[in-house]
Amino acid sequence: MKLLGRAVLSLIFLLILTLTYSIFIGTLDVRSHFFPLLNISTTPITAPCRAESPLRVYMYDFPRRFNVGMLNRRSSDETPVTSRDLPAWPRNSGLRRQHSVEYWMMASLLCEGEDPTREAVRVSDPDSADVFFVPFFSSLSFNTHGHNMTDPATEIDRQLQVDVLKFLRDSSYWQRSAGRDHVIPMNHPNAFRYLREEVNTSILIVADFGRYHKIIANLSKDVVAPYVHIVDSFINDDPPDPYGSRSTLLFFKGTTVRKDEGIVRAKLTKILAGYEDVRYENSHATGESIKASTEGMRLSKFCLHPAGDTPSSCRLFDAIVSHCVPVIVSDQIELPYEDELDYTEFSVFFSVKEALVPGYMVTQLRQFPKERWLEMWRRLKSISHHFEFQYPPKKDDAVNMIWRQVKHKVPAAKLAVHRSRRLKIPDWWRRRR
Structure with missing residues (x-):
């Protein structure tokens, strides 16, 4: 009996020794059997990148x-257009x-x-x-x-x-x-x-x-x-002093007689008269006026976008590619890509009611912090390619x-x-x- 007891004890000792050694060298994972919540893999999990x-x-x-x-209209070709014969959009289309x-x-x-x-x-x-x-x-x-x-x-x-x-x-x-x-x-x-x-x-x-x-x-x-956009994009807009290089506070050049919500343009003619740092001019689209608008927007801190016959107009996008902070006065406007772009990061908004208070809009723009304007100017430069x-x-x-x-x-x-x-x-x- 003593001999049998010693044999059993020796067998148990060998089994414990084998288990201990297996755990030590890593061939047996005890945690996965007894502590599954602690079974945290150290191997990085990589998922294949899949472009949408x-x-x-x-x-x-x-x-x-x-x-x-x-x-x-002189062309009589009725076949569908292809990449090989796609005509360029005419430069003189106004x-x-x-x-x-x-x-x-x-x-x-x-x-x-x-x-x-x-x-x-x-x-x-x-x-x-x-x-x-x-x-x-x-x-x-x-x-x-x-x-x-x-x-x-x-x-x-x-x-x-x-x-x-x-x-x-x-x-x-x-x-x-x-x-x-x-x-x-x-x-x-x-x-x-x-x-x-x-x-x-x-x-x-x-x-x-x-x-x-x-x-x-x-x-x-x-x-x-x-x-x-109608005006040319401002490509080399990198002056030493962006804020100081734009001497005009607020710029608008366009038709001031409009229908519907665009009636605000005629009212702004009187509201914005008499300010030395504000240019508000009645103009019709010609080659010369577009050239003047291009220069005026590039020399202005803010560009006014009042509603036209409908809530929007091309002027907003001319301002964006000119890196002139848009001032939007159009209560019913909807804006492109607004689920991706926050327009408050690079535009200023006034309701029609606010804009028609004498002196209010100009005062607010004169008090606009320089650093905030610079942030908007930089943001305009970073997002203007979305409008090309x-x-x-x-x-x-x-x-x-x-x-x-x-x-x-x-x-x-x-x-x-x-x-x-x-x-x-x-x-x-x-x-x-």
Whole structure:
């Protein structure tokens, strides 16, 4: 018995010795069995980096009379435009340029070659598309065919809209979604003015909502895009004393007689008269006045942006690319990319009521802290590339920013499409509200 007891004790001793040695050299992980909450791995966990895929866009093949054909009416070519024969936007187009967002969006889809910074790419298979782009230059059509709304050529603008709508209604992809996943540029306040109600479910690219009923356009589905700036961008803006080099306090040069909310411009004429450091001038857009505005904005600390016939105008974006801190007086304005940009970081806002108090706005701007102005000036320099339209497009420029905004609208559009397919009765949610 003693011999058996010694054998058992020796066996236990060997077992304990083996376990101790295994734990010591790391071949047995006791913590994972008895203390699982303490089982913290020291090995770094790495997840593969995955870049967000670009928006897949199918662009309809429209004849040129719906788009670039309006840039050169002597051309009779009706074939769809390609990257090889895309005409440049004319330099002498004057104010028409400010509403040319439709051109730059279409051009970006014609761009060939791989670019990882591109927010949208054209696809040839419509079944693989996230959205459908309608390449109709509705703004240029208004500006080209009877922009006075009364001359006989206006009928051409109307007929183009009728033809576009017929094409869309015949498209199975339009029918499939009732147009909810279609992107239609309407950057001019009067663009597509005859048949807007017929495309009110689509993603509209607008400058503001001043001429749209809420059943046609709204923030939940549409994209607010900037005007294309008219003045040249301020490239070499790096003086030793940025604040001191801008001798004018507040600058405005433009039409002072406007309709609707733009009536404030005429009232400001009297309010801002008599100040030596304020330039408030009535002017119409000509080559000379645009050149004078370019110089005036670059020599001014603040640039005034009062509402025009609608809440927005190109002047705001001229100020941004001139690095002149915008002073916005427009109570109903909506701004581009506002989910990504905080405009209070580089702009000053006054309500119309505040701006019309004699002396109030000028006093506030004269007391504006220099360091705060310098912060805004630096911020303007860092974000102004978001307002540049160019071909080919570049990373985070205006066209890429607009397409990114479109991408943000896609989930809501898909939700609406999927709900509409399964509803057997009129939409109870809309009736509930």
